Amino acid sequence: MVNPLPENIKYCPRCANSLVWKMDGGRERPACPTPDCKFIFFGESSIGCAGVVLRDNKALLVQRGWEPFSGTWQLPGGYVEQDEVITEGVAREVMEEAGVEAEVNRAVAFRHSLGGTAGGPSANVYIVFALDYVSGEPIWDGDEIANAGFFSLEEMGQMEGVQGLSRWAIELTLNSNDSQGLRLQQGGSMATRPGWSLFGIDMPDPDRL
Ligand SMILES: [Zn+2]
Numbered sequence: 001m002v003n004p005l006p007e008n009i010k011y012c013p014r015c016a017n018s019l020v021w022k023m024d025g026g027r028e029r030p031a032c033p034t035p036d037c038k039f040i041f042f043g044e045s046s047i048g049c050a051g052v053v054l055r056d057n058k059a060l061l062v063q064r065g066w067e068p069f070s071g072t073w074q075l076p077g078g079y080v081e082q083d084e085v086i087t088e089g090v091a092r093e094v095m096e097e098a099g100v101e102a103e104v105n106r107a108v109a110f111r112h113s114l115g116g117t118a119g120g121p122s123a124n125v126y127i128v129f130a131l132d133y134v135s136g137e138p139i140w141d142g143d144e145i146a147n148a149g150f151f152s153l154e155e156m157g158q159m160e161g162v163q164g165l166s167r168w169a170i171e172l173t174l175n176s177n178d179s180q181g182l183r184l185q186q187g188g189s190m191a192t193r194p195g196w197s198l199f200g201i202d203m204p205d206p207d208r209l
Contacts, residue, residue, distance in 0.1 A: 113126070
């Protein structure tokens with residue numbers, strides 16, 4: 001099997017020592033020999049998010065102003081920062097790209113895509129949330145985002161370049177209710193820790209488990 005980790009990762013990002021190759025978890029990986037550091041390069045991963053915001057059975061879409069895929073319409077979204085609560089990250093992206101305030105209701109879909117030699121520059125998990133509309137009319141910067149608005153499925157059928165993944169997630173949201181999908185678990189039998197956002201399917205009475 002081809003090792004997907006890049007040969008040109010040479011220095012430790014934590015202590016700047018030269019990395020050596022070391023067997024860990026069944027595969028040779030660049031590892032830091034500094035005893036107190038123990039950094040091991042497992043490859044790059046990233047987390048993306050997008051929001052389905054419905055209002056009067058119409059979904060919020062933004063039109064990309066930048067390449068790649070300039071001119072196409074998609075759900076507002078982007079990358080979640082490493083130190084950002086994911087529900088705040090998706091609400092931030094919706095506000096930044098379309099000027100709409102919304103709150104996470106549930107997760108309706110996720111996609112995992114491979115990184116390394118098998119795929120893109122990083123492995124990625126992209127999570128699509130359904131958000132409850134709170135306030136605001138669509139506004140956009142005219143640069144990164146060329147246009148934005150609420151559109152029905154019928155209207156999307158007349159538009160050029162609506163991304164298939166976005167449309168699919170909108171259909172899932174329109175055809176499900178608040179009790180379906182993965183819900184943010186707050187309280188209940190499963191204790192969470194600081195920094196966690198835990199999602200699961202709702203149970204009628206979690207205390208019975
Ligand atoms: Zn190091």
